[in-house]
Amino acid sequence: MKPVQDSEGALSLDPEGPRDENPEGQGSEEEDVIICRCEEVTKGEIVAAIRRGARTLGGIRRRTRAGMGLCQGSTCMPLVAQILAEETGIPLEKIEIPSARPPARPVKMEDMAR
């Protein structure tokens, strides 16, 4: 194996030479930032949802689960709205925050009567 040098000067012993660490533009440091901590949704996943056609926070929520966690989006929805505004050019003040849906589980009437 012959050492090869990549564009940043790092040496590699890979016989095929240095690999592009980000061949499809995915997985960059910025895209790996967690936006929704409850559901562990990254900025890259949110941007991908927007590029697949999501134009509302509800659409992003359905595609990625961002905003469906324990805090129901109180932490992440402002950030998701900012990303949506940046990606689409929609003014931030025109982006409607979806209603919170608290996690609920059906309870039988007989269980409530106890």
Ligand code: FES
């Ligand atoms: S941080 Fe997104 S639902 Fe809590």
